[in-house]
Amino acid sequence: MNILITGGAGFIGSHLCDRLIAEGNKITVVDNLILGKEENIQHLKDNSQFTFCNCDVLDGEAMKKIFNEGNFDMVYHLAANSDIQKGGTDPSVDYNLTFNTTFKLLGLMRDFNVKKLFFASTSAIFGEATGYIGEDYGPLRPVSNYGAGKLASEAFISAFSSTYGIQTWITRFPNVVGERFTHGVIFDFIKKLRKTPEELEVLGNGEQCKPYIYVKDLIDGIQYVITHTSERFNVFNLGPDSRTKVKEIAQMVIEEMGLNAKIRYTGGDRGWVGDVPEFKYNLDKIHQLGWQTPRTSNEAVRLAIQKGLGK
């Protein structure tokens, strides 16, 4: 297939490039390198099946040219803000980088008759939901602009899929960890401990408890869902059954770094405004499709720490 990946130079996007190239597809990456990095895709640049465009999805003229020349069969839309805290301080970040990129891309797909879309969504659309959250859970009450930007995107994707006949796959990610990550709790802990090896400051009380998935397992799940479903509109929660507490992550990072640091908690049930302290998916739908992640949440976290330390 001839595929456009937005955000393809980012943490998750670059792993997706690796996978789709390995499967024999022709790939065009659009990335403005705000969050993505050229080094993430450096190893693909000599591949004749790979094209990189340093371009913003919101640049209408440039994107028209790319669609005009690309003749795409499918779009994987991963370009988005991924920094929840930043979006809390400045709502325009999630509005532009997450929502507007989706809306503009949908318009281009309609205009250029591209009929297949993958969208990277998130558990954050559910807000502070408790219990095991299935795909059909309601109400959808995001507590962060990050979650709002993704839910607003899902809303217009649903309408475009129905109105203009775009076949769609949405998977909702949990916390994703592994090589090339640029933010998140493991990244922060390693950075902090490199600066002050004797003490680790943890935001909140450390009891925040969420599922973590290793990035290559996530990509495997995405591709499994896309190749095993054929509805016009397909939505799947994706992740491990298990979860990891922030205090466990802190302990694992200290262990893997061979340190004896003291942990200091800032207190409160969450790390920052917009943080969701606890979350778990109901994964029956993807399990019934025949896929589950090969690693537990703790295994994914430990592997990501080791990769983050260059082990």
Place this chain on the structure above:
Amino acid sequence: MNILITGGAGFIGSHLCDRLIAEGNKITVVDNLILGKEENIQHLKDNSQFTFCNCDVLDGEAMKKIFNEGNFDMVYHLAANSDIQKGGTDPSVDYNLTFNTTFKLLGLMRDFNVKKLFFASTSAIFGEATGYIGEDYGPLRPVSNYGAGKLASEAFISAFSSTYGIQTWITRFPNVVGERFTHGVIFDFIKKLRKTPEELEVLGNGEQCKPYIYVKDLIDGIQYVITHTSERFNVFNLGPDSRTKVKEIAQMVIEEMGLNAKIRYTGGDRGWVGDVPEFKYNLDKIHQLGWQTPRTSNEAVRLAIQKGLGK
């Protein structure tokens, strides 16, 4: 209270003005008169408690000035596209008039520290849901850009309410009918029959079945919900228990006009792409709060026909 109403010169907005003025509030209306009409608020123009600004919510500089001078306690946000078919042809209509007006307004409320918001939402956010749909129903799968624009608005309202402490009331309207309406099935049927009194063309098979509420009853429900709830985030479905079929509306319009027109159905289960042929609310939540609409759906439709004919 000192209140800003966006879309206050529109069909529903102008009835809200009447009610809020009658309750002793000071009102500022912002309306760009794309869908609203000055004649809808003409009778209020000499009232010292009423100010009209012919202005677009998307005009950032003008809105800043209005917020700066207004010292508002609360915003009622009704400005939106209301033409579902138009939004199907041109997705930028719902994106701009419905979603972007909400996002810009939220930013202004945050900047000017306005802490109370009412938002006019719709059953269209639920898409083609079947059964009795309660407030917490999921998934939310709009099939029109109109529904997507409202759901995307709800998403950012939820995040802003949580992140910046804005107390919020959302009511989800069914079909609303009555004086000053500018579109919709009754409006269309009257217009068609005035042109060709011997035959009425009905889009679809006439079996489309939805709840209709009389506009003044809707306003009463909105004000009841706002004055009887005190959570930070309040969402209510609003409407009658009963429903009316399009074929019944056709018959009632013909009767009230004293005609003997033949009805011709264009066929198919819906009127246009994005139309939801059937819908019913679960109204337990608003009933338990102590409110229900005084008219059945059929009574609301007949009253609206009579008002539409100037009876």
